[in-house]
Amino acid sequence: MTAPFQRIPEARCLECGNTVNALGMIGADAPAPTPGDLAACIRCCAVMVIGEDLCLRAFTEPEAANLAPETLRELQSTVGTIHLFIDAENRRRHERN
Secondary structure (H helix, E strand, O other), X not given: OOOOEEEEEEEEOOOOOOXXXXXXXXXXXXXXXXXXXXXXXOOOXXXXXXXXXXXXXXXXXXXXXXXXXXXXXXXXXXXXXXXXXXXXXXXXXXXXX
């Protein structure tokens, strides 16, 4: 599985403050992220929206309420994948100590 990455202006996650300077999509043939797409922080899984200038902005409650069911399933899958990655990283750190 490959993940194309697109550099963006350096920003901070709106929830945890993690530095974000690239966006990627999960999936072998996934297109590069574009304005209006959703993004999830690799550190805390906070969901944000990619703005027209490729900067991140808050994902609002009205936007969440209006998500198409397929988009919601994709978002849940992406956040679940990030949680698996975080758990694996935490286990590796624990095993090294």
